[in-house]
Amino acid sequence: MSDWRPMRVADIPSVAAISDAVHGDYTEQAAVYANRLQLHPRGCWLLERDGKAIGYLISHPWEGTQPPALNQLIEKLPEPADHYYLHDLALLPDARGTGAAQVAIVIVQDQAEKIGARRIALTAVNGADAFWGRNGFTAMAAGGTYGGDSLAMERFL
Numbered sequence: 001m002s003d004w005r006p007m008r009v010a011d012i013p014s015v016a017a018i019s020d021a022v023h024g025d026y027t028e029q030a031a032v033y034a035n036r037l038q039l040h041p042r043g044c045w046l047l048e049r050d051g052k053a054i055g056y057l058i059s060h061p062w063e064g065t066q067p068p069a070l071n072q073l074i075e076k077l078p079e080p081a082d083h084y085y086l087h088d089l090a091l092l093p094d095a096r097g098t099g100a101a102q103v104a105i106v107i108v109q110d111q112a113e114k115i116g117a118r119r120i121a122l123t124a125v126n127g128a129d130a131f132w133g134r135n136g137f138t139a140m141a142a143g144g145t146y147g148g149d150s151l152a153m154e155r156f157l
Contacts, residue, residue, distance in 0.1 A: 004103055007037055007044035007056065014053035015046070022090040026125045028071040035073045036060060036087060043111050047091065047100050055091035057104045059084060061115050065140075067123045067152065083154075084112035086122040105135055112157060124151045 007015070016030035033056075037044045040060035047055035061081030068074055068087065086108050091100060112120050121140070124132050129139070129151045140152040 003049075004045045004047050004057070004100070004107065006041065007046045007058075009034065009037065011046045011053060011056075012037070015056045015058075018053060018056055018090050018092060019088070021092060024126065026070065028088075032071055032073060033058065039074060039077050042114075043087075043108075045104070045107060047095055047104075049094070054095040055089075055100055055104075057089050057107060058087040059108045059111060060087060061085070061117070062121065067121070081115060081117065083119040083121050084108065084115060084117040086120055101131070102135070109157065117157070119154055119156050121152065121154045124153050125149065129153060 012030050012034050015033045016027075019027045019033070033044075036058045043057075043059035045057040046053055047057075061077050061079075061083075062068065062085035063078040063080075063082040067085060089101060089104050108120055120137075122132065122137065124137075126149070129137075132153050135155075137153040137155045140154050
């Protein structure tokens with residue numbers, strides 16, 4: 001059985017290991033995940049199956065047209081924010097195809113609605129834009145801040 005639960009500080013090493021396994025060149029240092037957890041714990045979740053971490057979700061309020069810089073700490077989140085940012089959803093192969101990603105999207109939508117956001121934004125990398133497109137996200141601009149194969153995408157609520 002898989003289950004999303006709120007992320008804890010003790011989960012950060014597992015989150016970093018999953019990121020390394022899933023994201024390749026787009027992985028971030030553990031300090032970045034700890035930073036997002038500290039700033040917006042309601043947007044940070046861990047997916048477990050039989051007590052083992054198999055995925056994670058990080059999201060938070062944001063503003064402007066540029067996503068947070070890759071692998072950089074954020075000093076503070078904007079107040080008020082003009083949208084909600086899905087910073088990262090990473091699932092190990094065992095978690096894919098289980099419906100866990102759709103549950104994560106519902107979690108993000110719920111968090112966005114709680115802050116009054118009318119839009120969720122993300123940056124798709126490594127060809128994930130097809131997945132996000134199937135889940136209601138559309139391209140905002142060709143290319144992305146994270147490199148030539150990244151794509152800024154959004155979904156209105």
